Structure formats: C-alpha cells, structure tokens
Amino acid sequence: MTVLSPERTKQVAAAAAVRRERLAMRLESIRRMQHLHVAEVNERVAVMSTLVFGSMWMFYAFFAYGFLPLLPRFAPYQEKFLYWGSWVQLWALPLLMVGGIVLNRSSERRAAEDHETLMSELAEIKAMHADLLDAVDTIKRIEASVCVKAQS
Numbered sequence: 001m002t003v004l005s006p007e008r009t010k011q012v013a014a015a016a017a018v019r020r021e022r023l024a025m026r027l028e029s030i031r032r033m034q035h036l037h038v039a040e041v042n043e044r045v046a047v048m049s050t051l052v053f054g055s056m057w058m059f060y061a062f063f064a065y066g067f068l069p070l071l072p073r074f075a076p077y078q079e080k081f082l083y084w085g086s087w088v089q090l091w092a093l094p095l096l097m098v099g100g101i102v103l104n105r106s107s108e109r110r111a112a113e114d115h116e117t118l119m120s121e122l123a124e125i126k127a128m129h130a131d132l133l134d135a136v137d138t139i140k141r142i143e144a145s146v147c148v149k150a151q152s
Contacts, residue, residue, distance in 0.1 A: 043102045050099025053092060
C-alpha cells in the first residue's frame with residue numbers, strides 16, 4: 001500500500017470535491033431540464049422546416065398532390081385529399097411564419113453589425129479627409145510664402 005504525502009492527499013481531496021460539485025450541478029440542471037434548451041430546438045425546427053417548405057422539391061410535391069384527385073383512380077377520395085391539404089396548411093402556416101421571424105432576426109443582427117462597421121469606417125474616412133484638408137491648407141500657405149519670397 002502506498003502512502004501519499006499530506007500535500008498530495010489535499011490535492012486528491014480537492015479534486016474529489018470539485019468532481020462532486022460538478023456532478024451535483026449536472027444533476028440539478030437535469031432536474032430543472034436545462035439541458036433541453038427548448039427555444040433552440042424550436043428555432044432549429046422552424047428554420048429547417050422553412051428551408052424545406054421553401055424548396056422547389058416541396059413545390060413539385062404539392063403540385064403533383066394537387067393533380068391526384070383529377071386521376072380517375074383517386075377521384076372518389078377527393079374530399080380526403082382536400083382534408084389533408086387543409087390540415088397541412090393549418091400547421092405549416094404558423095411554422096413558416098416562425099421560421100421567417102427567426103431568419104429575419106439573424107439578418108437584422110447582421111445588418112446592425114454591418115451598420116456599425118460602416119459607421120466606424122465613415123468616421124475614419126472623415127478623419128482622413130480632415131487631415132488631407134489640413135495638409136492642403138499647409139501646402140497652400142507654404143506655396144504662398146514661397147511665391148511671395150520669389151517675387152521679392
């Protein structure tokens with residue numbers, strides 16, 4: 001059996017205490033269901049469904065679905081096709097609206113960042129312009145003094 005030094009024993013005890021504290025925090029977050037991040041999951045579902053519903057393949061699928069009741073084989077089921085089409089519209093419309101809101105939020109954030117960048121660059125350009133005007137004024141004064149000295 002190996003005997004640990006008092007310092008090493010303290011280090012091992014401190015590491016064990018840290019592990020116990022981390023485990024307690026993880027268990028508490030699981031108990032509170034903080035690991036689910038429901039808002040992030042909802043936003044991800046909304047964005048993905050908006051991208052899927054906004055694709056040409058979804059257009060082709062619904063276009064073909066709209067012509068199915070015209071086929072003689074499916075004519076008796078026309079009411080069911082209308083029911084399912086309405087059902088898809090009922091849940092797809094709010095889903096697409098939420099997806100649009102989430103996508104707009106990120107584009108608004110990007111626009112704000114671009115605006116800040118452009119405004120800082122504009123301030124730099126204004127400062128450079130003011131320096132150039134000062135340089136031009138200085139050059140004009142030097143030129144005027146040189147011309148006066150040359151005439152005398």
